[in-house]
Amino acid sequence: MKKNPVYLLLLLISLVLLFNPVISFAAQESANLINGLSYEVLYPENQKNKNLGYFDLKMESGQEQIVALKLYNSLSKELTIQIQLNTAKTNSIGKVEYGPNNLEKDSSLTNDFINIVKAPEKVVIPPNSSKKVEVSISLPKTAPAGLIAGGIQLKPVNEHKMDNKSKKDTVINEFAFLVGVLLRVGDTTKIQPELKLNKTYIAFKDGKSHLFANISNSRPVYTEGMSIMVQVRKANKQKNLFEYRKDNMRMAPNSVIDLPIELADKGLTAGKYTAQITIKSNKDARWSFTEDFTINTLEANSLITTRVEKKSVGRPLLGLLFFFLCLSLLIFFVMYKRIRHKKI
Template sequence: MLFGKELTMKLSFKYMLYSLFYISSLLLILPQTVCAQENPAGIGYTYKIIKPKNQIGNAGYFDLRMTPEQKQTVEIEFYNMTDKELSVDLSVNSAKTNSNGVIEYGPTKLKNDPSLVYDMKNIIEVPKKVTLQPKETKNIPVNITMPKEQFDGYISGGIYLQKTETNEEKKADEAEKGVVNKYAFIVGMLLSETDVKVQPELVFNKINAGVTNYRNAFLTNFSNTKATYVEGMTVDVQIFKKGSDEVLYESKKENYRMAPNSAITFPVNLNGESFVAGNYVGHILVTAGDKKWEWQEEFEVTQKEAEKYNAQDVSLVQDRGISWKIIVMIVVGVLGTLLVIYLIIHRISNNKVKKAKKRRRKR
């Protein structure tokens, strides 16, 4: 009986050791992931633009031929699909270009470029909020006031539409863990006065160390200073140590776009590496069709900047915060402790077996 118990204990302990080793291996191998449940609230409404006579083409947005100082009111039709009252928030924004070469017509933290003379916010006026009764259809005015001076090219932007959150929805969002998806519409607005084709003109602004998406990157900023779009743009940026011909980092992207009178900040990622203080050279080549812009600029990464951005890079912080050596030491320590416990139990069991044999001999 004692031998049977001892065998069972050995098998159970071996199973426990194997299980612990398997779990530890998974801990060391599997990447860390964060999951969030989606719980989208229904949009609840539809819209359509009412195209005026000065609409150009058949696009699904406003593309209007205007004149200097012209005042015009166009309309957007809203329909509440639900059986409850709902409201829609509206805002006007000028078009901007994000770091992925995508044009944004909605709210953004991107700043206006200094070359932007006519901000859409100063030309278009809409109600801040529209309230719709159940199943109601309502036309909302969009008031346009054109600048006094005639211009060539485009004034570009959009009207942002988003359902107003109810108190219940706000509480649900606050209670939700992870990413909360919110849905919105963009009504594009393109204003022009002439058929003159404006050619893009790109101007270099700066290149510097920084962080994008919480990771180290060299950031190149340049502007499209004309009131026209840049289409099919290819951007190629190479980073060198000053005095060296060796390319340290490079990023090349194709099919980028730029909005009229907007800037782009193009990142060259360090791919998990730390910034090193020193003098660098950036070579920037931008092409679009038969047009080409090229710059070569020297810049410095100071020790203070390197330390600042290295501390903000989450990949570096994780490397410093999660030491795999420490994890291995902990796993080894746990396994060692379990091995010691096993040896102690094994020794006690052997002693009991020996004592039992002695008692049987005496009998």
């Protein structure tokens, strides 16, 4: 009773491929070095915690201060660093963005980070050397108590020139460091977030119709541990047609979130609807809003088209899965017969 190891190996591979499809991906390992650049935060005396890795400064209205970063170049050639300052904002999935973005600012933002904090736009570091970069902070005398948040992006400049064709055919991965800056003006311990619903509207995102809930945090403090529940019903009706929930969200001070809710699989038709929006924070704060919106004929037709496309895409995938299942079973059967014949 001698087993053929080749057949057994093929059998094992076919079963592994059937139940564990191969997934390939590229991962960027975390490191403290980007294109020869590293940095050190030089904490001032008013730093709240010197183990954070970013600036968290206790300040007062009208205060002016200079803080610094130390940039290191490990290359044997000079390194040019582009510096960009960004105001903290909230993206559509409820995460705070400290880097460059095109997100909306809230109208309640009177003390914008990029107007208060200044830094050089570029710095050149000599080969195998370091350079201290000063960042100036100037708070208005009328600045109220609250948090002012932003980020400092440090990006090595890629000086390699390419023609237009090369740019088309080449994918360039650009990485940068992002150093957070949080200014605590006055006593911020008693400030509570205040959320308001600006509007709800229908718009396309990634080629699909979405209901957007545009919500502001109008106070200079983070809204932590947010959960949002959206219930949609026909106007003047009580029965909910669908519910949408998202947890573990966070909003930056004086920022806006434009929350998208996909409508493609909700079975909605043209007509008037009501959205009931309930928001909670981890400090037991609660907000509730009711807003009407309308789906017009064009938007309703796009929802029908999207549903049909989803079904059309789903059928081939099921067919392909069935084909591979049958193929794997056939391979298994043939190998089994051969192995059994060898045993005999």
